[in-house]
Amino acid sequence: MLLKITQTVRMVVLVVLLLLVDHTHSFQPLFSSKGNSTTHRDITQRAVLIKTAQVCRDIAAEEGWGFSLTIDDSLTVEKVQRACSSTGTSTSVLSTVRYQTSIAIMYFTNALVDVVFALSEEHHFDDETFTGGRDVITAGVFAVKSSVKQENYGAGRLVLGQVCHTLQDFYSHSNWVELGNKSPYAALIKPDQTLENLAGPSVPTCRNCTDGNCENNLLPDLQQQGLLTSGYFNLFSSEKPAGKCSHGGSFDKTSRKDPIGGISKDDTGSSHGSLHHQAADLAVNATVELLEDIRLAVGNKKFLQLMGLSQSTVLCFVIDTTGSMSDDIAEAKRVSFEIIDSKRGTQQEPSAYILVPFNDPGFGPLVMTTNADIFKDSINALTASGGGDIPEMCLSGLQLALTAAPSTSEIFVFTDAPAKDAHLKSTITALIESSKSVVTFMLTDVLASRRRRSLQGVRPRAMSQADAQLYRDLARASGGQAIEVTKDDLSKATTVIEDSSASAVVTVFQVVSNPGKPDNFSFTVDGSLKNMTAYITGKSSLTFSITSATGVTQSSSESSGPLATLTTTGNLRRLSLNAENQTGLWEISVNSNDPYSVKVIGQSSVNFIYNLVEAHEGAHGDYSLKEGRPLTGGNATILVTVTGSDTVTVKEVTLFDSSGPTEVNGTLQSVGSGSFLVTFTDVPAGDFVLRLKGEDSATSRSTHSSFQRQASTQIKPSSISVTTQTNNTSAEPGSTISVNFTVAATSNGVVNETATGTFTIQANNDRSYTSTSPSTLTIASGGKAEGTVTLTVPSSAASGTDVTLTIEAQNADATDINYAVLRFSVAAKVTDTTSPTCQVVSTTNCTSSSSACSSLQWMFVANITDGVNGTGIESVSINQGNGTLNTSTAVGMDGMNITVVSYSASCCSQSVRLAAVDNVGNVGICEGKAVTSTGGRTLTVSHWLWISVALSIIWR
Incomplete structure (x- = not known):
């Protein structure tokens, strides 16, 4: 009973917070109520654009292609995407959707910190919690690096956005700017550095503001001694330690107690609002530094994938592997290999490859990789076998794909069997709507009648029309298609996969008519559209005509006409439109009383x-x-x-x-x-x-x-509200997450306090982790009911993975449903927080004459170690320099592992910067510079280090 009361009180407090908090507790999250103020959204996007452009510039210099973009505050998503073209030239059709979507994910999760962690001092650097705030940042950065290491970029972006919020708040909530600092506080992202000059708990920091003017409320002694403080904040109590600064603002009760006022710089109207833009600029630079630390740890390629810098889609297949599917598997293999081989090395090469096999009773394992050869090997290894009782675990396999693929992905499902796990339909629908991914089903040998017929007591493999309807419904919800063909004709239908793998594909128009009726549909063709294609699905009796903006018409009886080339396969009609130089309003007229769909796509930057x-x-x-x-x-x-x-x-x-x-x-x-x-x-x-x-x-x-x-994905309103309350966004292996949730009946968009009824509850996760949840909830009073879902992460779960939890509520009539989708990162606690160290062994010299530099070489040798209790050196890479790096390993006399690095370069490039990364992502920097001389050959050597290396090699 006590536990129930505690949970209820906690929920009530959180509801009050959500009603009261006005987000003056940090930089405005998304949009500024004061037009000249900078928000977390602005800061995050600026930093991501700057760091992405810098990385592309470095890659361009290394690979020898042009990069002419000026890196400043005028950067836009399109400018950076175009400049980061691997050829260094502009392309006519450029898609920025994935990059923009990734940035949006980061600034949305950044903003969410003000809701989920509204009372956490550490997440906002309030109440002088500098150590706690730094712990939030560094733990999050370790989690991001672990996710990227697992190529789990989606989970990495979610955590990265939250980390950026806390880091950015430091510059608004502390007196770092007032102390005259012009650069970020590097120790906040380096757990092995000491946080210095912190004002002690009994050190007064502020005096009263004068007539509402707080510009000089920081105590002169504090400023002269260079002591660091931050404001206290509390929604409910005015208590704070004597003499301490407050955050300030109408909802901060501590700001009404001496010393009155605050020191926040959240916007231009804050207590220290005159310093708002300086704080925001420092927050941008600090975010860039944090991104640089991640870049050094994971490498350029993976960093750009984390940022979502890709014009191409993922290639994602969910494939039935039961006995009758050998032809389908062969076709999936053929079309995927053709896409891979034709696009490898180009900007249209898929950004990732995902494969999920399924049968009965199993599904998976999921293969997700950026390596095309690994994907090829995985699909090559698929074999068709078994499948005795016909229905297969199709939706379970699709669930894995939907949670693994990036948002707005296109997923193709190959099957000839009904779904054994049809109870997951609402979960799949929720994941489709949440991820905005498009799912197209390649259905082979669907029977014309609604029932499967038996032949001499043997149940046929083919699915009935009723079985196929589940797939049609899911395709419709996602904006995909349910393509029904024979196995012999499947290769003609997979052209839709090739169409979707093109760059910058946009949906111009789409409609599903169910029940069908004769109708006319219009859509606009604009000048940016290229390579337009129309798809019409429906029964063989369906007829149609298409009319261009100039009044030219072509009927469905013409396979090749003035407006399109038509191919028909199964229930699919594919029209390759001749829309070049025919901009304006087009029309498609469909004549059918059976269900059908129409979809028009093209390639466009817009x-x-x-x-x-x-x-x-x-x-x-x-x-x-x-x-x-x-x-x-x-x-x-x-x-x-x-x-x-x-x-x-x-x-x-x-x-x-x-x-x-x-x-x-x-x-x-x-x-x-x-x-x-x-x-x-x-x-x-x-x-x-x-x-x-x-x-x-x-x-x-x-x-x-x-x-x-x-947009492809359907938006379906509901009269049920599902809200969640959790302070967890990550979990350690072996831990249990508790998610409190509230279900409410609504009327006209607000909770109906007089409503009664029982909701069916379903909670599913994509990792098959052990979970508990109520099966039903009954509204007792106030129109709401509360429940709790627990999710246990196995101790064997790898750091860097994630788990997606879907909580659904359905009304008693099963006519309405709503849901919440939550994603948690699995992050093991990191105990090694010390960066690798570098000891220079030797540096040779270069002559001061530049005329002969190309014919002369210099060498740099260093020992890199990770300490006695470290996790070991994972990699050493060239961060700056145009030479050759070689590494070897040795064991010192004290038993410590040593990575010996030797770097050689032309005397035209006389400096080097190496990044050493240990196995949990700590980054150490090792720098060397050639010694210049006027002639001759000199050698500068740290003799005892040379002896150490020699002895270590002998000892080994």
Whole structure:
């Protein structure tokens, strides 16, 4: 009983916090209420753009291609993406969606810290918790490095965003800026460095502000001694140690107690708001330093993948491996090899490869790699066998793919059997909506009738129409397709996989008509679109015609006509459109009374990303990511960001439901950087997709400047609210996570306090970790019910992996459902926090004459160690320098492992900077510089170190 009361009190406190907190407790998270203030979103994006550009510049210098971009505060996502082209030249069709999406993930999780960790002093450097704040940063950085080591970039971005929030808050909440510092506090990201000059617990730090002016409230003695302090903050109590500074702001009760006022620099209206921009600039530079530390630990290639700098999609297959699937496996192998071999070494090469086999009773293991040869070997190793009872674990395999693949991925499922795990349908739908990934099913040998027929008592392998409907429903929810063909014709249908693997693919128009009816559909072709393709699926009796903007028409009876080349395979019609120089309004007319779908895609730089957000009340107010589905009858706010162009003007964003047809127009509010907050009022029930229309003023394009784009994933409102409360975003192996959640019935977008009823609860995770949860929750009073899910991470779980937990609530009639999706990083506690050390053994000289430098060589030798209790040196790489590096290992007389590095280079390049990384990601720097002389050959040697090396090698 006591435990229940404690949990209830905790939930009540958190609800109060969410209602009260106005985000003046840090830099504004996403959007500034004061137009000239800098937010966490701004700081994070600026830092990511700067560091990405710097890494690309270094790669360009190393590989010898041009990099002309000026790295300053004018950087944009498109400028950096284009400059980072491996050829150093611009391309006509450039996709920035993945890069922009990755940045958005980081600034959204950054903003979430103000909600999840609202009362944590350590996460905001409040109350002089410098050691605790540094621990939050360094533990998070270790977790990011572990995730990247496992090529688990999605989990790495989630943690990185949170770490950046805490680091950035230091510069707003402490007096680092007031002390006159012009560079970041490096010790915050280096756990082996001492935090110096901290004001002790009994040292007074502030005096009262005068008539509301707090510019000089820091005590002169504190400033003269260079002591570091931060403000105290509390929502509920005014208590603080005597003489200590407060954070300040209307919700900080400590700021009303002597010394009155605060020292925060969260925005220009804060107590020390005149220093806001200096604090923000330092926060940017500090974030760049943190990213540099991660870059040194993981290497350039993996760092750019962590940042999401890729124009290409992942190649992701989920494949049934039962006995009848040998032809399908062979086709999946053929098409994947063709894509890999044709795109290897180009910018269209897939950014990652994912393979998930499934059968019955097993599924997996998941193979996720950036190495095409590993993927080839994995798919080569698949064999078709077994499959006695027909239904297979298809959705379990798809669940692994959805949680492993980056957001907005395209996933292809090959099967000829119904799903044995159909109970996961709602979980899969939740993951599709959360990740915005597109799922296309390649279904072979679906029976024409709704039932499987038996032949002399033997159950046939083929699935019925009823079985296939599950796959059609999931394809529709994701914006994918359910393609039904014979095994002999599968190779003709897999052209859709090749289409999707092209760069910068955008959806121009998509609609599903179920039940079917004759209808006309229009879409706009703009001048940026290339290589357009239309897909129409439906029964063989379906007919259609297509009409261009100039009035030319082609019917479905023409396989090759003035507007398109048509191929028909199974239920799929693929039209390769001749849309070049035919901009304007096109029309497709479909004649069918059976269900069908229409989808039009093309290649274009112009696209958009979107996220459902919710407002938080308060003096300033802001937004954070919203869990689950929007509420029926209420307001819905979506953050829309246009990618790939700075010449686009958005005119209209709508929620479109073709089954109505219903169209809800949104109200647009620009928030800068090509982003808009779009608010929809009184959202009706239905299955909506987001459509964006506007104009492009680029002078190089056609005079027909109108354009449209459409999101693939459906948005389905719900009258059920599911919210979660957890202070955990990561877990150690062997630990248990508890997630408290609340389910509520709503009416017109708000909780219906008079509602009654019972909800069915389902909690699933993609790792099959042990979990407990209630099977039902009954509303007792207030329209809400509370529950707890526990999730136990096995002690064998590898650091750097992650687990995705989905909590779903369904009403008693099974007509409505909502969900929350949470992702936790698995991070083992790191005890080795000491960076590798470098001892220079020798440096040879170069003559001062530059005319002969290319014919002369110099050498640098050093010993690198990781200490007696270290985890050992994992790698040594050249960070700066154009020479040759060689390493060898030795054991010293004290038993310590030594990595001996020797570096040689031309005298035209007379310095070197090496990065030594140990097995948990600590980075040590080793620098050397040639000794210059006027002639002759001299040798500068630390003799005892040479002796140490020689003895260590002999000893070994």
